[in-house]
Amino acid sequence: EEIQSIASIEELAEAIRSMMIRGSGAIGLCGAYGVYLAAYESKGDVEKIRQAGDLLKSTRPTAVNLMKTVDEMVATAESTQGDVEALEQKAVEIIERQLEFEYQLGKYGAELIEDGDTIMTHCHSGALGGAGYGGRALSVIRAAHEQGKNIHVFTCETRPYLQGARITAYELKKFGIPHTLITDNMSGFCMSTGKIDKIVVGSDRVSANGDLANKVGTYMHALAAKENGIPFYTATSSHTIDFNTPSGDAIEVEMRNADEVTKIKGVRIAPEGTNALYPSFDITPNKLISGIITETGVITAPFEQNLNRLNKKVNV
Ligand code: RUB
Structure with a gap:
């Protein structure tokens, strides 16, 4: 509602925690884009990407989509040594897959x-x-x-x-x-x-x-x-x-x-x-x-x- 844009992982985590962004589908997609944002900000630092993933997963414990999309993105970061473009592509793949499923x-x-x-x-x-x-x-x-x-x-x-x-x-x-x-x-x-x-x-x-x-x-x-x-x-x-x-x-x-x-x-x-x-x-x-x-x-x-x-x- 009040948030116009999200500029950092911390802001995204807070938007999810406070239910500004909510619903299992939406927070799953935000988890994927959040990991991409961490990769972009850190220029592909895999340790920072992992930490961002842990922060996002800690926001809401019940919806499993968030855990799965973050894990998928972090695994991509690990296997590509933090390739930012590969992570962007993976995030797009995740949203397209979800839309197709729906x-x-x-x-x-x-x-x-x-x-x-x-x-x-x-x-x-x-x-x-x-x-x-x-x-x-x-x-x-x-x-x-x-x-x-x-x-x-x-x-x-x-x-x-x-x-x-x-x-x-x-x-x-x-x-x-x-x-x-x-x-x-x-x-x-x-x-x-x-x-x-x-x-x-x-x-x-x-x-x-x-x-x-x-x-x-x-x-x-x-x-x-x-x-x-x-x-x-x-x-x-x-x-x-x-x-x-x-x-x-x-x-x-x-x-x-x-x-x-x-x-x-x-x-x-x-x-x-x-x-x-x-x-x-x-x-x-x-x-x-x-x-x-x-x-x-x-x-x-x-x-x-x-x-x-x-x-x-x-x-x-
Ligand atoms: C919302 C809620 C929704 C499910 C399923 O929870 O329980 O019914 O997320 O929705 P909250 P969807 O508002 O606490 O996040 O099918 O869209 O995943």
């Missing part, structure tokens, strides 16, 4: 959407989080809309950052997709009264058995969806699947500063001294998930076996 997964996901469906999404998994066609969840929604399906979206605003309203509604309006804004505590009512046909959310990390970490509140939606017989999908890419994390309980959930709960945009909304807790993400177990939409197709149960098969096919 476009492809949107097409696969749209096959799950029927004419007349109302789809609920949570937080923001969209174009600003991935820079291109529609991000992840919104790629699915946008592709279904462009296929001429008559769809409606319930965009679920999440406390405390209010992302459903501030970003998802903005993008849905831009794409011309009819939508209704709700807050995250209304989803149970909407599901139990037949207002929602399907749920599509993004993911910050999917473990090898298909458990997923996404913006806090996702788990509650998945539980309510199960109770109401509503299909619950995550739209993500193979890049967000962390085959080194066996299950959801091994995913580190970022705990953010409780001030972000007791204040909204700097204005205190709870009495001075109120204790507050802020897990930024929660874990949805694979048994609540109907399918994982990826650029290679939709993965269904048994997740561990089917994801393992995917792992052998992809190398990102």
Whole structure:
């Protein structure tokens, strides 16, 4: 919002930490460009590039794209002895790959959407989080809309950052997709009264058995969806699947500063001294998930076996 340009690794790290730049796709791409920036600034000093990579990875622990893109860039720096041009090319490759994944997964996901469906999404998994066609969840929604399906979206605003309203509604309006804004505590009512046909959310990390970490509140939606017989999908890419994390309980959930709960945009909304807790993400177990939409197709149960098969096919 306030930042006009980012001129150093420290400024970039702060922009990610403070969620000026947020969403797993966006911070992954910024991680790649951050390593390139460090290479450019240091004229290819591999040690400085490594340090910049460590700083960027320390900003947010849950989204795996950031770790993977930084590691990929640092490995390129090591294998080319800090060749700045090679790093620029690698960063471009990473963004092009992500945009292609988002476009492809949107097409696969749209096959799950029927004419007349109302789809609920949570937080923001969209174009600003991935820079291109529609991000992840919104790629699915946008592709279904462009296929001429008559769809409606319930965009679920999440406390405390209010992302459903501030970003998802903005993008849905831009794409011309009819939508209704709700807050995250209304989803149970909407599901139990037949207002929602399907749920599509993004993911910050999917473990090898298909458990997923996404913006806090996702788990509650998945539980309510199960109770109401509503299909619950995550739209993500193979890049967000962390085959080194066996299950959801091994995913580190970022705990953010409780001030972000007791204040909204700097204005205190709870009495001075109120204790507050802020897990930024929660874990949805694979048994609540109907399918994982990826650029290679939709993965269904048994997740561990089917994801393992995917792992052998992809190398990102
Ligand atoms: C945002 C969030 C998004 C995921 C998935 O988290 O949880 O739902 O990042 O989005 P935060 P995408 O705002 O804390 O970074 O599919 O775009 O990666």
